[in-house]
Amino acid sequence: MITVEHLTKRYGSVTAVDDISFTLETGHIYGFLGPNGAGKSTTMNIMTGCLAASAGEVTIDGHDIFEDARQAKRLIGYLPEIPPLYTDETPWEYLSFVAQAKGIPAKQIPDEVARVVAETRLDEMAGRLIRNLSKGYRQRVGIAQALLGSPPYIILDEPTVGLDPLQIIEIRDLIRQLGEKHTVILSSHILSEVQAICESVLIIAHGRLVAFDTPQNLEKMLTAAGRMTLCAEATPDQVQGLLAGVREVTGCEVQADEAAGGCRAELTLQGDANAAARAIFLAFAKAGRPILQMTPVRADLENIFIELTEDEPSGKKEPIHESGI
Amino acid sequence: MKAVFKHEAGLYSHGLLAYVFGAFLLEFIGIGAMLYNINAAVANFEYALGTFCIGFVALVPILTMRVLAEEKKQKTDQLLSLLPLSSTDIILGKYFAMALVFVIPMLVACVYPLIFSLYGEVYLPTSYGALIAFVFLGLALIAIGMFISSLTESQGMAAGLCVVVMLFCCYSASLADYIASTAFNLVALVVIAALLALLVRRLTCSDAAGILVLVLCLAAVGVVWLVNPDSLATLLPDLMSRLSLFERFYTFVNGVFDVTAIVYYLSVAAFFLFLCVQSWEKKRYNG
Numbered sequence: 001m002i003t004v005e006h007l008t009k010r011y012g013s014v015t016a017v018d019d020i021s022f023t024l025e026t027g028h029i030y031g032f033l034g035p036n037g038a039g040k041s042t043t044m045n046i047m048t049g050c051l052a053a054s055a056g057e058v059t060i061d062g063h064d065i066f067e068d069a070r071q072a073k074r075l076i077g078y079l080p081e082i083p084p085l086y087t088d089e090t091p092w093e094y095l096s097f098v099a100q101a102k103g104i105p106a107k108q109i110p111d112e113v114a115r116v117v118a119e120t121r122l123d124e125m126a127g128r129l130i131r132n133l134s135k136g137y138r139q140r141v142g143i144a145q146a147l148l149g150s151p152p153y154i155i156l157d158e159p160t161v162g163l164d165p166l167q168i169i170e171i172r173d174l175i176r177q178l179g180e181k182h183t184v185i186l187s188s189h190i191l192s193e194v195q196a197i198c199e200s201v202l203i204i205a206h207g208r209l210v211a212f213d214t215p216q217n218l219e220k221m222l223t224a225a226g227r228m229t230l231c232a233e234a235t236p237d238q239v240q241g242l243l244a245g246v247r248e249v250t251g252c253e254v255q256a257d258e259a260a261g262g263c264r265a266e267l268t269l270q271g272d273a274n275a276a277a278r279a280i281f282l283a284f285a286k287a288g289r290p291i292l293q294m295t296p297v298r299a300d301l302e303n304i305f306i307e308l309t310e311d312e313p314s315g316k317k318e319p320i321h322e323s324g325i
Numbered sequence: 326m327k328a329v330f331k332h333e334a335g336l337y338s339h340g341l342l343a344y345v346f347g348a349f350l351l352e353f354i355g356i357g358a359m360l361y362n363i364n365a366a367v368a369n370f371e372y373a374l375g376t377f378c379i380g381f382v383a384l385v386p387i388l389t390m391r392v393l394a395e396e397k398k399q400k401t402d403q404l405l406s407l408l409p410l411s412s413t414d415i416i417l418g419k420y421f422a423m424a425l426v427f428v429i430p431m432l433v434a435c436v437y438p439l440i441f442s443l444y445g446e447v448y449l450p451t452s453y454g455a456l457i458a459f460v461f462l463g464l465a466l467i468a469i470g471m472f473i474s475s476l477t478e479s480q481g482m483a484a485g486l487c488v489v490v491m492l493f494c495c496y497s498a499s500l501a502d503y504i505a506s507t508a509f510n511l512v513a514l515v516v517i518a519a520l521l522a523l524l525v526r527r528l529t530c531s532d533a534a535g536i537l538v539l540v541l542c543l544a545a546v547g548v549v550w551l552v553n554p555d556s557l558a559t560l561l562p563d564l565m566s567r568l569s570l571f572e573r574f575y576t577f578v579n580g581v582f583d584v585t586a587i588v589y590y591l592s593v594a595a596f597f598l599f600l601c602v603q604s605w606e607k608k609r610y611n612g
Binding site: 070089 | 327328329331332335336339340399400401402403404405406407408409410411609610
């Protein structure tokens, strides 16, 4: 379990990370989401011991990353945003050095390097100089470095940035595979990527944690404000008249739409979405006007992201917190 | 530390740098030996070392310029920071690898006095005494060069700064002779205090620490001025002569094995390695 408590990082008068707290359980894939400059990389660098914090604590399975750095770092594999590679070496030489630095016994190093090379599908490139490898393969070397010693926590900072679509798919598949054996924490500002891979999302904006939940729960929460699309066999006037009698409907835009069966309405609701749907259904049924379609409008992760991160830095608000995991 | 040492030694063995450094080092010593021991038929190998120790001005920057600056530029310093290694492990591992690159050609140079002894009377104790001091002088200068490399991301900048510092180290005792007047001493001491304060400010990123060092240095100069104004005229020259690394080496060239000089070289090396560790740690705190 990774515990981050009241983590703050200041550079002079600039606060890059502002009092962030969260707990990451084992066995999940977590996504760090945030616009550029939000504080994702800084948070990850502090969590991995590359950077000191101005205040706060980070513990990895009970080991403090600042006080008990050596032990805590053994539990983490980290791929920084720019893979830190010695380009004059082959992946094999590079990985052998990292393995030794991680304290893997000398006799086990060749087997361990072979394992991560196979796992990241670097076999054909293991003997070439890193400077001659494509960006995708360099990224794999960086991930292989993080996997050495089988640390329980793998932290990947924007692992797909700068890759072509095919390479992105390959790296995503690799991350999914890693998620079966390790706790994976990856940062990205690509929403679809996080939605596709991660079981839980932490959204960071202006150095603060503004949300921490599953993508599904976040969508649900932001649907609570409530919008619904309705298609019915009725004229716009009839629809407006029927909806006027439903207390949960606070606003509606109705227009005639033959393709939708008569008319289409965009509703704004208050209160419980299911109660509103029931009341609308009963009102239309009583009037003998068939409802052909009634769909709650759900915010996708993109809308949630925009809504949560577009606030001014000064507008401090309580983070939306995890409920599902 | 062992992992970093092995890795660095491996990088040196694959690259050209160590071989160029070794070749130039042996060339400098070889030219000295040729001029003194072969052409002039002088039996003292230490004279060759004494004359051509100025070669360190070019050699130390060659060896040290990339050692930490390149790590910063390539962002591989982040790898070292995320591995379960302490800053001391990293700095010492790198330093000992450079020391190895320096000592291997020196082992070759150790054969020279033996070769000369085949053709005439060579007093081996003074030759080997000077060789030992030469190695310790080199180790101290390499630590200084390494610290300079830790201050910048640019190899060129590190090399240029290192050449300037090596030249100063080499000629500080000679320069001291030109500093005669009290006024000049005072100005020079204030400039040195300011430079020291700037260095501390850069290492700690704290204005308060820099100002504190400046105030302490100026206060010390002020106290000397108040207590004994005459001594101010000789304070800087004395300091420069006493702190000169090269001046102490000439004692060995003159046939005296000065243990305090060896201790001094080791202290200088330890002090600058300590500063290297602080400089490395600074990046963790300031990103």
